[in-house]
Amino acid sequence: MFDTAIIIKSLPMLLGASVWTVIYSLTSVAIGFCIGTLICAMGLSRSGVGRAVAAFYVSFFRGVPLLVQLLISYYCLPLIGLNVPSSVAAVGTLALCTGAYLAEILRGGFLGIPPGLIEAARMVGLSRAQILTRIEVPLAVRLTLPALVNETTMMVKASSLISVVGVLELTRLAQNIATSTFQPLEIYLTAGAIYFVINGAITFLASLLERSFRVEKAA
Numbered sequence: 001m002f003d004t005a006i007i008i009k010s011l012p013m014l015l016g017a018s019v020w021t022v023i024y025s026l027t028s029v030a031i032g033f034c035i036g037t038l039i040c041a042m043g044l045s046r047s048g049v050g051r052a053v054a055a056f057y058v059s060f061f062r063g064v065p066l067l068v069q070l071l072i073s074y075y076c077l078p079l080i081g082l083n084v085p086s087s088v089a090a091v092g093t094l095a096l097c098t099g100a101y102l103a104e105i106l107r108g109g110f111l112g113i114p115p116g117l118i119e120a121a122r123m124v125g126l127s128r129a130q131i132l133t134r135i136e137v138p139l140a141v142r143l144t145l146p147a148l149v150n151e152t153t154m155m156v157k158a159s160s161l162i163s164v165v166g167v168l169e170l171t172r173l174a175q176n177i178a179t180s181t182f183q184p185l186e187i188y189l190t191a192g193a194i195y196f197v198i199n200g201a202i203t204f205l206a207s208l209l210e211r212s213f214r215v216e217k218a219a
Contacts, residue, residue, distance in 0.1 A: 001186070002182055002186065003186055004180060004186070006181055006186050006187070007186050007187075007190050008124045008188075010016075010177050010187060010190065011190060012189075012192060013168060013173060013175060013177065014174060014190055014194060015172040015175075015194065017168065017169055017170045017172070018169075018170045018173055018194045018198065020168065020169045020170070021156065021159055021160075021169045021170040021171075021195075021198070022156070024087070024090065024091055024094070024159050024162065024167070024169060025094075025152070025155050025159045026152075026157040027091055027095075028091050028094035028095045028098055028100075028155055028159070029095075029098055029151070029152050029155050031091070031092075031095035031099075032094070032095040032096070032097070032098035032099040032101075032102055032155075033099075033102055034099075035095060035096065035099030035102075036098070036100070036101070036102030036103040036105070036106055037102075037103075037106060037132075037137060039057055039058065039100070039103035040054070040102075040103040040104075040106040040107045040110060041055045041132065042054040042174075043058070043103065043107060043188040044053065044107065044110060044111075054103065057099075057100060057103075058100045058103055058104060060100075061096055061097050061099070061100035061101075062100050062101065062104075064067075066093075066094075066097050066158055066161055067164065068163050069093050069096070069097055070089075070090060070093050070161060070162060070164065070165055071164070071165070073089045073090075073092065074086060074089055074090075074165040075113060078207075086165050086166050086167050087162075087167050088167065090162035090165055090167045091162075094155060094158070094159065094162070097158075098151060098155050101151050102148070102151060105147045105148060106137075106140050106141075106144060107146050108143075108144060109139070109141065109143040109144040110136055110140050110144075110148075111142065112140075112143045113135075113136060113139050113143075114218060117135065117139075118131060118135070118136070120219060121135055129176055133146045140194030142213050145206065145209065145210050145213070146206075146210070148206075149202065149203060149206040152202055152206075153199040153202055153203065154201070156195065156198055157195060157199070157200055159171075160195075163175065170195070171191065174187050174188055174190075174191040
């Protein structure tokens with residue numbers, strides 16, 4: 001029989017764990033965005049070595065399942081003397097993985113920037129770094145915002161995988177509660193609803209941001 005009492009009792013704990021899910025996910029996306037920007041720049045550079053490194057990076061992290069990446073980092077880092085907390089290893093792996101996807105997303109955005117705009121920036125004396133940070137990255141973000149939001153929501157869902165390396169977040173706590181209460185259906189439905197609300201909030205905030213971009217463009 002469906003027990004709503006266990007949901008009410010467990011909800012505060014699950015909400016507390018969901019905060020860590022959001023922190024881990026958004027931290028991974030923020031770091032991954034920086035990595036993705038660098039990899040994208042390397043992939044679009046004139047350097048053959050840079051393009052090769054970028055292509056290998058993207059192929060590896062998009063080709064190997066995230067769960068396998070997490071297990072590799074969790075078990076291999078201590079072998080090379082890096083005894084970092086499991087949460088740090090997990091966030092680092094998530095960031096490296098999402099960086100590969102964001103690099104491809106941003107590449108489409110960079111290729112969509114009018115070449116004349118870059119030439120005009122060079123003519124007024126802006127350096128390559130200034131053009132990248134002040135013009136290319138902001139425009140690429142605007143052009144690829146829906147895809148970036150989609151990747152962020154995917155990362156929130158993928159963060160559930162870090163439970164396999166002992167990181168306490170929403171899924172891990174839901175597993176613990178379900179095991180101790182023998183009420184898996186109620187607990188996992190509640191956890192799923194919380195994930196739905198988190199991703200819904202991210203999508204809503206992104207829609208507001210996209211709307212503000214349209215208003216600025218119209219003005």
